[in-house]
Amino acid sequence: MPVHTDNIYAAFERMARSCPSHSAVIYLGSRFSYSEVRVAAERLAGALIALGVRPGEKVVIYLPNSVHWIVSWLGILRAGGVCVPVSPIYLPHDLAHIVDNSGASMIVCADTNFGYVQRVMSESLVENVVVARMADMLPGYKRTFGWFFNMIPRGRVAWDGKTYHFRKLLHNGITSQLPELPIDPLKTAEMLYTGGTTQSSKGVPISHRHFLVSAREQIRTSRPLIPSRENIVLCHSPLFHILGQTCGLAILLVGGTLLIQPSVNLDATFDAIARFKVRALIAVPSFYRMMLEHERLDQYNLTSVDYWFSAGDVLPLELNRRWESRFGKIIHQGYGCTETCGGVAMCPVDRPFPANSVGHVVSSKKVKIVDPIFLDPVKAGEPGELLVHSENMPTAYVDNAKQTREAFIDLDGLTWYRTSDVMRMDNHGNLFFVDRTTDxxxxxxxxxxxxxxxxxxxxxxxxxxxxxxxxxxxxxxxxxxxxxxxxxxxxxxxxxxxxxxxxxxxxxxxxxxxxxxxxxxxxxxxxxxxxxxxxxxxxxxxxx
Missing domain, CATH: 3.30.300.30 (ANL, C-terminal domain)
Incomplete structure (x- = not known):
């Protein structure tokens, strides 16, 4: 079934009504159906609107990977707001910069992060805070067990007129008065902050259409191996990161299941793969190396996984050879950036490709390989800086003219993003990472x-x-x-x-x-x- 390309929430809602009882999310061993996630998101949307969230208003998501994160993301989109996901380990000065740069008026945070949020509120435009405890949406017996044995981290929260409990909002949210969902594919759905090259992270506006087109391309890649609705994806990338977004959240738009864990624990990962028969794993190369070197790897059955996917860094050839020797399957690579909304190139699953290639350029993207100083195209097969263009790509950072001028350039009547990565392409269209030009x-x-x-x-x-x-x-x-x-x-x-x-x-x-x-x-x-x-x-x- 094709992905709706006009609105992210509309694409999710379509799936939720098509397969309401199918598992959408698995979190800490509990399954949440599409219907349960949809109802929770709409209740949160109703509560957010009652608190003053209006179309286009920015709301920060300051949570670890959890079902609460997903419900917050969908709820903000249903309310017509703009999601601003940030790392849950950000310190107050990082959070303050993003709140100020994005103009956010609300933060959804974990109780363990509330102290940092308090420090930011006094010097920002933030009016309200929604606080979630990481067991809020779990069954009662799990919440009781976790608290009784002190297995769930808990933070102190100052409940006042500006601080609201996530669980109570879900309980009290009114869905009957939700306004009609605004459909504008070019409107900003979220702002992702990338902090790799400068002292201050840069806001990248992602439109509904841009996200959905990228999500569709990511899903198409693994479809020859796994039908979408049968796919259970274990996403080890943070959901605030573009890898977690287009490789993890995307599965919710086609009826698959997303398994998420709040922190890295290899034994918990192995157990989840074996118990829930995970079909695809999304992770960075270092995680795969950790898996191979784990002393208890042989105690678990990981044969259900058909699609091992790596991005976020170059996958060493030696690591992939060891992986194939151990599991009889290779790790597929992809290459992308936040500014391009993920995938620029993907390795196919239905035909051979060079072992050290990051794949073929996807259909929604155009690329140029140029001399990094003079921007002249290099000869075929020679290395140069990779430039990327797509119809839906942003052409500027949020309120950052200086770095916009450095990162986005006009050539041949089109706007291109300078990746700062040195790449080369062979005669068959395979893209290879060579080096990076930035510090x-x-x-x-x-x-x-x-x-x-x-x-x-x-x-x-x-x-x-x-x-x-x-x-x-x-x-x-x-x-x-x-x-x-x-x-x-x-x-x-x-x-x-x-x-x-x-x-x-x-x-x-x-x-x-x-x-x-x-x-x-x-x-x-x-x-x-x-x-x-x-x-x-x-x-x-x-x-x-």
């Missing part, structure tokens, strides 16, 4: 800004200069290393002290794993840091 570090599936870490280190009173690079690592892609020059009169500073400094100011995945003290750093005649030379030194060390 980002790909650590465990996260795009980490080197300049952000450098800025934090240089705030330390003992540091005069620093250069942060990625060091190749088989487990997490790249580990973060900081080369540091101390002030000449400083003695006794240790690497541990600088790492501790970073831990207080950066998200966990951005904290350096290595600190190297140097007398000087390589610079150009104009005084610009030559990061490529430091990166080359690390490459030579690794080879040696």
């Amino acid at each position: 980002t570090i790909n650590h465990d599936g996260h795009q980490v800004s080197a300049s952000e870490i450098e800025a934090v280190l240089q705030e330390h009173p003992a540091v005069v200069a620093t250069c942060v690079v990625g060091v190749e690592d088989k487990t997490v892609g790249e580990r973060i290393k900081a080369c540091v020059v101390l002030k000449s009169d400083i003695k006794g500073i240790t690497g541990y002290e600088l790492i501790k400094w970073c831990r207080k100011r950066l998200l966990p995945h951005k904290v350096p794993q290595y600190i190297e003290f140097r007398d000087m750093l390589p610079k150009s005649k104009l005084g610009k840091l030559l990061r490529r030379e430091v990166r080359e030194e690390e490459r030579q060390r690794a080879e040696a």
Whole structure:
């Protein structure tokens, strides 16, 4: 059945009425039918409208992967609002930036994050907060068991006139007075924030049509292996991330089942695959490596999975060979960006392709491979920077003119997104990742800004200069290393002290794993840091 291409909620509602008793979501061992999820989303939509949410109003989703996340996403869309999903591990300053940049007036958060939300509210336009406890939608016996044995994290919440309980809103929400669903395929459905290349994350507006077209292409890829309604997808990517969106949430638009877990636990993952007969797994390469190296892997039956999919980082050829040797099936790759709403290239499942290819360009996208300086097309088969265009793609970041000018360019009468990734394409249309042109570090599936870490280190009173690079690592892609020059009169500073400094100011995945003290750093005649030379030194060390 084709995906409705005009409105995300309309596409979901169509499935919910077509197969109401079919499982839509599996969360912590409990199944939620399409009908149950639809009713909960519409009740939340009614409650949000009663609280003042109007069409086009931005609402932040500050929750971990959960059925609450999905109901919030659908409920906001049903109310005509714009979803602003953010990482549940964001610190107050990250959250404040996104709230300010997006103009959000409401936050849906977990009780464990409420303290951070409180700190942001006093300096923002946020008027109301909806607080969810992670067991709110579970059966009563599970909630009681979890609380009695202290298995469910709980945070303190100050219930006042601006703070509302998620569960009570679901109970009291009125669906009979919901307005007609506004259908405008070009309207913004959500704003996804990507924080890989700069100190401040950038808001990417995603329209209903853009999301639905990308979702349809993702679903089509695995359909030769698994009929959509029979598919049970275990999504290990966060739902606020484009990978979790187009590979996970998309299955709800075609009648499949989405299995989600609030945190990473390999034994829980293995058990869920075996118990619920998962057909597809979505994860980053480092997760697949962790699976292979888990000491209890052989104790579980994972043979139900037909489609192993990896994105978010380059899949090492050695890892895929080990995987095929162990399971008799390969991991399929894909390549995409937040700005392109996910898939730019996908590996086919019904025909052979080169083992290190990220696939063929999907039908909704056009690509150019160009010289990164002069933007002239390179010869066939030669590497160059990948540019991407699609009819539905955004052409600007939210309220960020400077980075919009750097990332989006006009060529041949079309607007193209500069991926900053060096790629090449063979004569058969297979796309290959070569390198990246930006100073980002790909650590465990996260795009980490080197300049952000450098800025934090240089705030330390003992540091005069620093250069942060990625060091190749088989487990997490790249580990973060900081080369540091101390002030000449400083003695006794240790690497541990600088790492501790970073831990207080950066998200966990951005904290350096290595600190190297140097007398000087390589610079150009104009005084610009030559990061490529430091990166080359690390490459030579690794080879040696």
